[in-house]
Amino acid sequence: MEEYNILRMQDRLKEYLTRDRFIHTQGVMYTATALAMCHGEDLVKAQVAGLLHDCAKCIPTGKKLKICKKNDIALTKWEEENEALLHAKVGVYIAKKKYGITDPEILNAIRYHTTGKADMTPLEKIVYIADYIEPGRYKAKNLPEVRHLAFQDLDETMYRILRDTILYLSGSANTMDPSTTEAYEYYQKLHNERKGANT
Template identity: 45%
Template sequence: MEELSQSLIKTLQNKIKDVISEKRYIHSLGVQYTAASLAMIYDVDILRAEIAGILHDSAKALSDKEILKECKKLDLSVSEVEKQAPSNLLHAKVGAVYAKRKYDIDDEEIISAIRWHTTGKPEMSTLEKIIFVADYIEPGRKMITGLTEVRKVAFTDIDKAVYLELHNTITYLEEKNSNTFKSMDEHTLEAYKYYKNIVENK
């Protein structure tokens, strides 16, 4: 069984290596290993965390134009906010479909973890939270304000790590754009409010 899972991971790694840049492949490995470590702490199946980690950015190489075309082809809805940052926001939606169709993953929890890895959402499953946080803290990530704290907290309080990550992301978007709330995906804001409440009431 163990051998089987290792060969599955290897197969997926090789497939992913072919469809994304080397830089993003190294990031995906980082997310895979970080997700595995978090899975050990939070009692989640390690293999599922690794699969979600290695596959989470499989649609990230598509340009804005290509991803919009792909959404049309796959019959995926595209919101006004998503239209403003197609690749950034839609690679998660398309990646979830790819996990199923291109990489033969039929585990809904893995697919959902990929679907929500960029924006987050309220009431995430533990695996969803793990991928959301692992994507942000993996060792190859460029150092940004607040990252060290999220890295530390991730291994003791995953809800707080989710909250801090959302807080940092929203602050970053605010600094970049004064129209933040118009250009932010609604799920990010909903997730922020939800996890803020959880952390404050602990």
């Protein structure tokens, strides 16, 4: 198993993020670690993925696009049109290049923390959920209930978050990434199957 110097990573990351973004990142790291502890997943991987999930967030959009072009990072139409989606793929590149991360589980957790996808691994779900429920978050609907649920059932929490996200975005000008739609359909089906089995 790879060894990671979390403190050194934090010190380095602090140079590239705004103060608020760094505080958020620490919140995600601690929340992801707590969720991993609760659900029997790898604590170190959760720490590293939580810490680095937004490592490319504060890079200007133009530079993110240049990094993608220079390093043959394929972008979907949705990613090209929505700046907020770019940092996930660029984050994978930065995690490899600047922080020496090679573990595919960690890299995929960074990759999918914004859009989600169908049939996510436990670590991917943990980082996605931690990003939504960390202590600095306060605007999302039903947050106390979702926080409580996260420590009981990751799949049901994914369904709740994705459902609320889609309801929120449907009332705005933002377009929906297909991966998010696929994730919602997957976890909605799981939710309905489990609900049916319990009736």
